[in-house]
Structures are given as C-alpha cells and as structure tokens.
Amino acid sequence: MKIQQISVFIENKEGRLKKAIDVLSKAGINIRALSIADTSKFGILRLIVSDNKKAKEALESNKFVVKENDVLVVEIPDHPDGLNTILGYLDDDKINVEYIYAFVSNKTDEAIVVMKLENIEEGMKALKEHNAKILTLEDIKNL
Amino acid sequence: MVWNEKAECMSREEKEKLQIKLLKEAIEKAYNNVPFYKKRFDEAGVGPEDLQSLEDIEKFPFTTKADLRETYPFGMFAVPEDEIVEIHSTSGTTGKPTVSGYTKKDLDIWAEVTARAIDMAGGTKKDRIQNCYGYGLFTGGLGIHHGGYKLGATVIPISAGNTKRQIEIMKDFQSTILTCTPSYALYLAESIEKEGISIEELGLKSGIFGAEMWTEEMRDELENRLGITAVNIYGLTELMGPGVANECMVKKGLHIADDHFYPEIIDSKTKETLPEGEKGELVLTTLTREGMPVIRFRTKDITSLNYDKCDCGRTTVRMSRITGRTDDMLKVRGVIVFPSQIERAILKIEGLTPNYQIIVTRPEYLDEIEVQVEATPSLFSDEMKEMEAIERKIANKIHKEIGLRVNVSLVESESLPRSEGKAVRVIDKRNFD
Structure with missing residues (x-):
C-alpha cells in the first residue's frame, strides 16, 4: 500500500532544521524515517512520521511549508544483491525512481527503503508480482 | 457621483483659463513672500511678469527636495507663522526631513481634494473608512481623515499597525473602505485568511491604496483576496499629502486635482518638457497653496499625462500609474531596472505571493541580482x-x-x-565608494 510521506521546505539558514525537528518533538511526533535533499540555498526534509495530520498542523502553525505525497516503503532482503533485485523489478517495467532513502529497524533484520516512483501504481504492481514486501501503515507503526 | 462637478468636469479651455490665473498668483506669492524663491527667480533672470501663458512656466527654475531640506524647517513658508495651523513632515529616511506647513484654507483644500479621492473610490457619507495610514507627522493618516470628514463619511482613525485589532474592528464595525499601503493591504488579506474569516463576513467594498509603488497584478490580487475595488491614490508631503491625484472606478489613470496642482512631465536628464503621453518625471506646482507655495517641484516619480475626458465624466488630467522613481531606478550591469517590473513578473506566476525582496550585489566586477x-x-x-524547475520558471519570467x-x-x-x-523591496549592497 501507499504511504503518505511529508516533505518540509527548509531554508539553508542556521537553526532551521533544528527548529522543524523541535516542532515535531514538542508535538509528540515520532519520526520513523527521514532524509534531506539539499542545495546551497535550501533543503527538502522528507519524513515518515507516526501521525501525519498532527505533524503537518504543528509545522504549518510554525510557518513551515509542508506537502504530503505518496511513497512506497519496501522491505529489502538482507543480502548483497537485495536492493539490486528490487530495483531490477522496477527497471524491467521501465518505472523511474525519483529518489530513495533507506533506514533500518531494530525489530527486523531487513533493511527498509522509502521509494518515490514516477508511476506509483505501476511500481506497486511490479513489486507485488515479484512478491516484494511492501509495508503497510500498520507494519510501519510496529517498526 | 462627482464630488465637485464644477471643478472636476469643466472643459479644458475653462480649466486652462483658471490655471493661468492661479499660476500667476502663485508665482507672485512665492516671489514676494518667500526669500528662497525671490533669490532663485532673480538668479534665473525671471520674475512674475514673465508668466503670461501656461507654457511660460518652463522659464522658471525647479524646486528640488534638496532645496526644501536647505530651508529646513520653516524657510519655505509664505505666511507669518501664526497663520500656519498644521505642520507635517517626511520621515527623513533618505536625509534631513522636509516640512510642510498649512493655513486653514490649505487644510480646507486638502480636505476637498481627498474628499474627491474618496468619492472617486465610490465613497459617500454613508461609508465607514478604516484609515490605517499612520497618524502623525506623516501626511497619510490625517490627509485621509480630513477628506473623510469633509465628505461626511465615518472615519475610523485606527492608524497603522496592530493587525489583529485591525481585523477585529473591520469585522465588528463593518468598515466599507480600507485606506493603507498596498503592501499592508496584502498583509491584512493574508492575516484575514489565516484567522479563517471569509470576506463575506466583512463589509469592505473598496480600498484606496498608495504611498508606495504597485502594479496592476497587485491590484488583481488585492481585489480578489479582499473582494473589493482597489484604486490608486497619489500625493506627496512636499505638495500637500495624499489627494493630489486619485483613480476613479474606471481605473485608467489617476485624476490630478488640476485646479490646485499644475502638472508637467520633463525628461529628467535634459530637463525639457515632454509632450502629452510621453513618459518622464512628474513636476508639480501648487496653484492655491497659501502656507507654502511650491513651484515646479521635481517629484522623481515617473509617469505620463493624458488630457482626454475620462469615461467617468471627469475632465481633470490623468497621470498613469507610477512605474518607477528616478531614484529607485536600479542600474544593474548598465541596464535600468525598476522593482515594479520584477513585481509584475512574479505576479504572473500562479501561487506566488507579492512578498519579495531584491538584493543587488557586486561580488567581483559584475552586478548580480538575487530575487527572494x-x-x-503550491510552489513546493x-x-x-521540480524545485529547480520552479526557480528556473521564475527567473525566466523576470528575464x-x-x-x-x-x-x-x-x-x-x-x-x-x-x-x-x-515596504522595503530593494537592498542594494553594492559599494560605490
């Protein structure tokens, strides 16, 4: 299933990242996964959190620009060819990957990858056909 | 609907006859009562007798802001000080402030021209004017106040600032006309939206915005977001204050109160008078001012004049929206750039707000403009x-x-x-020393 990721616009200025994380922490939000894409002027903070609605509200009331979008969270078999195999499924079906970032959980031995795909529906189909494990909201909560 | 039909709708011939009569009186008063003008005119070899036609005004020397500063504070007054009943002053952000003194009659004329301005924006005695121009030495607040009072409308003298209270009053008093700078109007619109108040809960019908430059795109934005008709008001402390000119509902230029102010357009470099319709620096002369006559004041504002009768029925000469000032004109890599051009480009992009800042630097030998x-x-x-594409798109529009x-x-x-x-739009960090 698709998971909602939230993205936050962060100006490349002292203390801004800290401020965003601080807002989330004060709102009692648990961050499951995070990545930052950055340029010299700004960064995009991407987050998978415990409560999107609450996180978005807290950030917006602190004047952050926030956006929600769909990503897939996929479990990667823990062997050297794991990620390559998964990407291969997508590549075979000519599905472009916009970006990925990985995180680990202490409850499972597998690595977990967040993927933004150009065509998420097609991507989901391709991964399901090969029995790749796409995590549900419930799975993520239990990580 | 026209506040002063006789003055605002008379034929051009009648108007010119009136203007030449008043102009003669003004030149005489300045020459006889203000030592600064006597000295200036004598040095230029001209006197009151040299003014026989309106074109003769071109023989007379200009008055600049620097002249007014030199005579600070009261050197330009033409009447004994006990006849001055009100004083205003510029803030002096660019140097020593300039002072403006008014007699009782001057105040009455000021009220008359601002009453015309409010009337042009659809205002009547039934209206409630929320006047958020600053009260005090700045002419904005009291200028509109005098005009609203003359019109018989209800003036809410809330002055500038305290946005939360502005919105509360706007809603509770059902203010119908909003007067402030366009940038503050935008801030109010944002704040109203943020408080979750819909414009239907407010009673606003028009806005009279001025004291800074703005664009047609900004007008659309303000009209849509506040559900109003937005018109442009023009004035300057040196001449009087707001009300020198104002747009009517036709919104095709600002009607100059040309029975009180005589306009010319000059080429700011050659100082020659330009023909009707050509863009140049606006020069204004007070025709009826007693306390402080000002002859050929160089406003530094860039506009053009149109003498055609307006669709609203008024025959007063119209000046086009000010597109720049000879002194806020930026010269970047030899190219002349006005902040208003950048604003226009920004507002062409869906989702962008007119909150922007222009920063000019010269890192090595070449100028660079950063637009924030x-x-x-919707732009994230x-x-x-995608983010790079958005920045590129904005840069291309500005280009x-x-x-x-x-x-x-x-x-x-x-x-x-x-x-x-x-609003401060431009930060020029170049060092020209």
Whole structure:
C-alpha cells in the first residue's frame, strides 16, 4: 500500500532544521524515517512520521511549508544483491525512481527503503508480482 | 457621483483659463513672500511678469527636495507663522526631513481634494473608512481623515499597525473602505485568511491604496483576496499629502486635482518638457497653496499625462500609474531596472505571493541580482528537479521582463519582512565608494 510521506521546505539558514525537528518533538511526533535533499540555498526534509495530520498542523502553525505525497516503503532482503533485485523489478517495467532513502529497524533484520516512483501504481504492481514486501501503515507503526 | 462637478468636469479651455490665473498668483506669492524663491527667480533672470501663458512656466527654475531640506524647517513658508495651523513632515529616511506647513484654507483644500479621492473610490457619507495610514507627522493618516470628514463619511482613525485589532474592528464595525499601503493591504488579506474569516463576513467594498509603488497584478490580487475595488491614490508631503491625484472606478489613470496642482512631465536628464503621453518625471506646482507655495517641484516619480475626458465624466488630467522613481531606478550591469517590473513578473506566476525582496550585489566586477520569493504549498515539491524547475520558471519570467538573468531564491513562507507602512523591496549592497 501507499504511504503518505511529508516533505518540509527548509531554508539553508542556521537553526532551521533544528527548529522543524523541535516542532515535531514538542508535538509528540515520532519520526520513523527521514532524509534531506539539499542545495546551497535550501533543503527538502522528507519524513515518515507516526501521525501525519498532527505533524503537518504543528509545522504549518510554525510557518513551515509542508506537502504530503505518496511513497512506497519496501522491505529489502538482507543480502548483497537485495536492493539490486528490487530495483531490477522496477527497471524491467521501465518505472523511474525519483529518489530513495533507506533506514533500518531494530525489530527486523531487513533493511527498509522509502521509494518515490514516477508511476506509483505501476511500481506497486511490479513489486507485488515479484512478491516484494511492501509495508503497510500498520507494519510501519510496529517498526 | 462627482464630488465637485464644477471643478472636476469643466472643459479644458475653462480649466486652462483658471490655471493661468492661479499660476500667476502663485508665482507672485512665492516671489514676494518667500526669500528662497525671490533669490532663485532673480538668479534665473525671471520674475512674475514673465508668466503670461501656461507654457511660460518652463522659464522658471525647479524646486528640488534638496532645496526644501536647505530651508529646513520653516524657510519655505509664505505666511507669518501664526497663520500656519498644521505642520507635517517626511520621515527623513533618505536625509534631513522636509516640512510642510498649512493655513486653514490649505487644510480646507486638502480636505476637498481627498474628499474627491474618496468619492472617486465610490465613497459617500454613508461609508465607514478604516484609515490605517499612520497618524502623525506623516501626511497619510490625517490627509485621509480630513477628506473623510469633509465628505461626511465615518472615519475610523485606527492608524497603522496592530493587525489583529485591525481585523477585529473591520469585522465588528463593518468598515466599507480600507485606506493603507498596498503592501499592508496584502498583509491584512493574508492575516484575514489565516484567522479563517471569509470576506463575506466583512463589509469592505473598496480600498484606496498608495504611498508606495504597485502594479496592476497587485491590484488583481488585492481585489480578489479582499473582494473589493482597489484604486490608486497619489500625493506627496512636499505638495500637500495624499489627494493630489486619485483613480476613479474606471481605473485608467489617476485624476490630478488640476485646479490646485499644475502638472508637467520633463525628461529628467535634459530637463525639457515632454509632450502629452510621453513618459518622464512628474513636476508639480501648487496653484492655491497659501502656507507654502511650491513651484515646479521635481517629484522623481515617473509617469505620463493624458488630457482626454475620462469615461467617468471627469475632465481633470490623468497621470498613469507610477512605474518607477528616478531614484529607485536600479542600474544593474548598465541596464535600468525598476522593482515594479520584477513585481509584475512574479505576479504572473500562479501561487506566488507579492512578498519579495531584491538584493543587488557586486561580488567581483559584475552586478548580480538575487530575487527572494516565499515558497508556498503550491510552489513546493518533495522532488529537487521540480524545485529547480520552479526557480528556473521564475527567473525566466523576470528575464523576459527586465532582460537580465537573476538568481531566484525560494525562502521560507512569511520569512520576508512585512511592513505596516512602505515596504522595503530593494537592498542594494553594492559599494560605490
């Protein structure tokens, strides 16, 4: 299933990242996964959190620009060819990957990858056909 | 609907006859009562007898802001001080302030021209004017106040600032006319939206915005967001204050109260008078001012004049929206750039707010312009390539408008300074020493 990721616009200025994380922490939000894409002027903070609605509200009331979008969270078999195999499924079906970032959980031995795909529906189909494990909201909560 | 039909709708011939009569009196008064003018005219070899036609005004020397500063504070007054009943002053942000003195009759004329301005915006005695121009030495607050009072409308003298209270009063008193700077009107619109108040809950019908430059695109934005008709008011402390000119509902130029102020357009370099319709620097002469006559004041504002009768029925000469000032004109890599051009480009892009700042630097030998605009949810993406495309799109629009490449930076929402008065749009960090 698709998971909602939230993205936050962060100006490349002292203390801004800290401020965003601080807002989330004060709102009692648990961050499951995070990545930052950055340029010299700004960064995009991407987050998978415990409560999107609450996180978005807290950030917006602190004047952050926030956006929600769909990503897939996929479990990667823990062997050297794991990620390559998964990407291969997508590549075979000519599905472009916009970006990925990985995180680990202490409850499972597998690595977990967040993927933004150009065509998420097609991507989901391709991964399901090969029995790749796409995590549900419930799975993520239990990580 | 026209406040003073006789003055505002008389034929051009009648108007010119009136103007030449008043202009003669003004020149005489200045020459006889203000030592500064006597000296100036004598040095230029002209006297009151040299003014026989309106064109003869071109023989007379200009008055500049520097002249007014030199005679600070009361050197330009033409009447004994006990006849001066009110004094205003500029803030002096660019140097020593300039002072303006008014007799009782001057105040009455000021009230008359601002009453015309409010009337042009659809105002009547039934209206409630929320006047958020600053009260005090600044002419904005009291100028509108005098005019609203003359019109018989209800003036809410709330002055500038305290946005929360502005919105509360606007809603509770059902203010119908809003008067402030366009940048503050925008800030009010944002704040109203943020408080979750719909414009239907407010009673606003029009806005009279001025004291800074703005664009047609900004007008659309303000009209849509506040559900009003927005018109442009013009004036300057040196001449009187707001009310020198104002747009009517036709919105095709600002009607100059030309029975009180005589306008000319000059080429700011050659100082020659330009024909009707050509763009140049506006020069104004007071025709009826007693306390402080001002002859051929160089406003530094760039506009053009149109003498055609307006669709509203008024025959007063119209000046076009001010597109720049001879002194806020930026020269970047030899190209002339006005902040208003950049504003126009920004507002052509869906989702961008008119909150922007222009920063000019010269890192080595070449000038660079950075334009900072605020990111909004519709201008933000989780994908870097999208973000780059957005910046490129803005840069391209600006390039089309000014012919120069600029660096666009998206900054966090509401991080640019908001102003309650005149907005600071340009930060020039170049060192010319």
